[in-house]
Each structure stands twice: as structure tokens, then as C-alpha cells.
Amino acid sequence: MSLPSAALLPPSVACNYVALWTNDLQVELTQQPMKRGKSFTLEQDVAICNARLNIFQDPFNAVSKPQYNFWDRIYQNYVELTGDQNVRSQCSVQSRWKLIFGSCKKFHDCLARVEDKQSGLTESNKVLRANMLYFEHEKKRFAFNHCWEILQHKMKDLVPAKSPDPRTKDRDPNIHSSFSSHPPDPNTLVSPESDKDSYYIMESRKSKRPTRRRAEKEAHRRSKVVNTLDSRICDLMEQFTKQLAESDKKKAEVAERKVKVMEEMNERQQREQDDRIMSMDTSNMGPRARAYYEHRKSDIYFKTMGTLQTSPIWRTRASLTIFMPK
Structure with a gap:
């Protein structure tokens, strides 16, 4: 888009003319489709994980560089590790970390389920079964084994803590004793909200499930998961054996024909x-x-x-x- 000639126009009209042309150019540039960049390499993924852990584990970064926020410091460390500041933006690095951490967290959950149900397995067998369980749930293979080697011992620290539920928030432990030992004064006005809070506090504590019953339910749920996982593995092994036998039979027939x-x-x-x-x-x-x-x-x-x-x-x-x- 070329700039029209405005040399023969009055100054005020020429300024308006140039402003309109600039706005049209900005609209045209924003309407152009953005091209997708190249895929991240294994080295870049590893650098992102190392930068995230370096800033997370270094308590002096926040004091030495107060002008940067958390992800600014991570991106600066990533650039120091890779030197590709002009290749990847901070937004791109942050989005890639979310994808890596999300997949690693799901794989961590699968591995935890295998470790809870399958005792006595070697580490390689545990990882193999966790990969099979991940593929069964996500319908795709786990593609960040190179990142898992770095993050596997830091997953519990990297998982953000859940915000407390206001419905189950712990109250003052002395509220029941004070409520029961000091009867309400009839001359004192009590708001409906305070009565309602006390009632729900008492009911919530009465309705807490016993620890033994909760443990029994958890054990029953885990046994069902183990049975399902074992059945799935047996089916896969049976299919593999059947396919191998059919392949050997076809090879023998081809050799006989030859x-x-x-x-x-x-x-x-x-x-x-x-x-x-x-x-x-x-x-x-x-x-x-x-x-x-x-x-x-x-x-x-x-x-x-x-x-x-x-x-x-x-x-x-x-x-x-x-x-x-x-």
C-alpha cells in the first residue's frame, strides 16, 4: 500500500489525509494472518525446564532483580542458556512451559497410580506401564521424556497449592466451646448470619466421614483401578502374541511359495x-x-x-x- 501524494493539499487537509492512510495501513497489517513458527527443539525444551527450576529454586533472584517479575526472570535465564532471544518470545516460552508441565503432571499421576497398585516392579517397568496408561487416557504418546528426566523429582514442588474452599475452611476452634459454655444473653441482639454460621459449622463437623471408611473406599477404588489396568495389559499382550503368530504364519507361507x-x-x-x-x-x-x-x-x-x-x-x-x- 503506497502513500498518495499530498504535497498540493493544504497543511490541515494533508495531515488528516496522512492520518487516515496510517490507520488503513495498521488495519491492513493486523488483518494479515500470522505465520506459525518452527517447532521447539529438544534443547529448547530442556532449557525452558532448567530456567524454570533455576528461578524457582534461587531465592536471591527476587532480591537481586526486583524490577523483573517471575516470568521475566525465567525468560532472561532461558536466553542466557540458549542465546535465541530473537527466535522465541517470552509469550512463546511461557506457552511452551504450560504444555510441558501439563503433560508431565499427567504422566506423574499415571506413574503414581502404577506405583500404588504394582509393588515390586522395576523402575523401567513402572515407566513402561505409566506410558501405556498415559496413552490409554490421552490417546497419544507421552512426548516429553527428555523434560521428565529434569522435572520428575520437582513435580510436587512445582504443583501450585490449591486455594482453600470457603465451605470447608477451618474456623476458630474455640467457637464451639464459647457457644456451648456461654448461653446467649436474651438482652443481646444476635444476627441471623451468626446463628447460621454456627449451625453450619456444627453440621459440617458432625458430617465428616470417619477415617476408616474413607480408607476402605480408597482401597476399593485402587483395587478396581489395578484390576482394570491388569486386564488391559493382558488384552494388549494377547493381541500382540496373536499378531506375532499370524505374522510368522504368513512368513512361512511366503517362504513355501518361493x-x-x-x-x-x-x-x-x-x-x-x-x-x-x-x-x-x-x-x-x-x-x-x-x-x-x-x-x-x-x-x-x-x-x-x-x-x-x-x-x-x-x-x-x-x-x-x-x-x-x-
């Missing part, structure tokens, strides 16, 4: 060679050559006759010839 084809080709080549020898004219050959080829012709003849005599068709024709009336 052998049969090779035998047929050899027989065809031998017949062609025998036919060529049988049709050779030995009258112009020397004595030795004539004797050799006559001997070969005899061998071919007796071999062919022996093969024909053992065939069912030859036997049928021979029997018809014997019993046929002259």
Missing part, C-alpha cells in the same frame, strides 16, 4: 535343456561328441518314461491299451 516357484523354474529349465538335446542332429558330429549326446538322449528318454509310468494318467492309458479289442 521354494515351490524355484522348483518349477528349475524343472522348466531342465525340460528346455532336455528338449534341446533330444532335438540335436548328431550325424555331423565326431565319434566322441556323437556318443556323448546319444548317451544323454538315452538318459533323458528313460528318465521321462519312468516319470510317465508312475503318473496316474499313464497307468490309465496303459490299462485301456491292454484291454482294448483288436
Whole structure:
């Protein structure tokens, strides 16, 4: 979009004209589709995780660099590790961290479930079953194993603490004693809200589930998860064994067909060679050559006759010839 000539216009009109053209240019630039950048490399993912842990574990960063907020300091550390400030923006790095941490948290939950249910497994088997469980729930494989090696021992520290629920918020422990030991003064006005709060506090504490019952429910839920996981693994192993057997069977059939084809080709080549020898004219050959080829012709003849005599068709024709009336 080119700037029109406004040299012949009055100054006020020319200024308005340039302002309108600038606004149109900004609208045109904002309407252009943004191009997606290149995918993050493994080194960049590792640098993001290291930068996040460096700032998270260093308590002096907040004091030494108070002008930066938390993600400003993380991005500065990421640039120091990679040196690609002009390649990735802070917003891009922050979005990538959310994706990495979300996937690692889900994988951490899967691994925790496997460790709770499957005792006695090796670390490699635990990770393998956690990957299978992650694939079963997310319908895709876990793609951040390189980040998991860095974050696996810091997941509990990185998970943000849940905000307390106002409905289950702990109240003053002396409220019940004061409420029961000091009866309300009839001359004192009591608001409906205070009565309602006291009532709900008492009811919520009465309705708390016993610890034993909660533990039994949790054990029952975990046993169901273990049974489901074991059944799923058995099904996968059975499918794998069946597919392996079918593959071996197909390979054996292909090998058998190849052998049969090779035998047929050899027989065809031998017949062609025998036919060529049988049709050779030995009258112009020397004595030795004539004797050799006559001997070969005899061998071919007796071999062919022996093969024909053992065939069912030859036997049928021979029997018809014997019993046929002259």
C-alpha cells in the first residue's frame, strides 16, 4: 500500500489525509494472518525446564532483580542458556512451559497410580506401564521424556497449592466451646448470619466421614483401578502374541511359495535343456561328441518314461491299451 501524494493539499487537509492512510495501513497489517513458527527443539525444551527450576529454586533472584517479575526472570535465564532471544518470545516460552508441565503432571499421576497398585516392579517397568496408561487416557504418546528426566523429582514442588474452599475452611476452634459454655444473653441482639454460621459449622463437623471408611473406599477404588489396568495389559499382550503368530504364519507361507516357484523354474529349465538335446542332429558330429549326446538322449528318454509310468494318467492309458479289442 503506497502513500498518495499530498504535497498540493493544504497543511490541515494533508495531515488528516496522512492520518487516515496510517490507520488503513495498521488495519491492513493486523488483518494479515500470522505465520506459525518452527517447532521447539529438544534443547529448547530442556532449557525452558532448567530456567524454570533455576528461578524457582534461587531465592536471591527476587532480591537481586526486583524490577523483573517471575516470568521475566525465567525468560532472561532461558536466553542466557540458549542465546535465541530473537527466535522465541517470552509469550512463546511461557506457552511452551504450560504444555510441558501439563503433560508431565499427567504422566506423574499415571506413574503414581502404577506405583500404588504394582509393588515390586522395576523402575523401567513402572515407566513402561505409566506410558501405556498415559496413552490409554490421552490417546497419544507421552512426548516429553527428555523434560521428565529434569522435572520428575520437582513435580510436587512445582504443583501450585490449591486455594482453600470457603465451605470447608477451618474456623476458630474455640467457637464451639464459647457457644456451648456461654448461653446467649436474651438482652443481646444476635444476627441471623451468626446463628447460621454456627449451625453450619456444627453440621459440617458432625458430617465428616470417619477415617476408616474413607480408607476402605480408597482401597476399593485402587483395587478396581489395578484390576482394570491388569486386564488391559493382558488384552494388549494377547493381541500382540496373536499378531506375532499370524505374522510368522504368513512368513512361512511366503517362504513355501518361493521354494515351490524355484522348483518349477528349475524343472522348466531342465525340460528346455532336455528338449534341446533330444532335438540335436548328431550325424555331423565326431565319434566322441556323437556318443556323448546319444548317451544323454538315452538318459533323458528313460528318465521321462519312468516319470510317465508312475503318473496316474499313464497307468490309465496303459490299462485301456491292454484291454482294448483288436
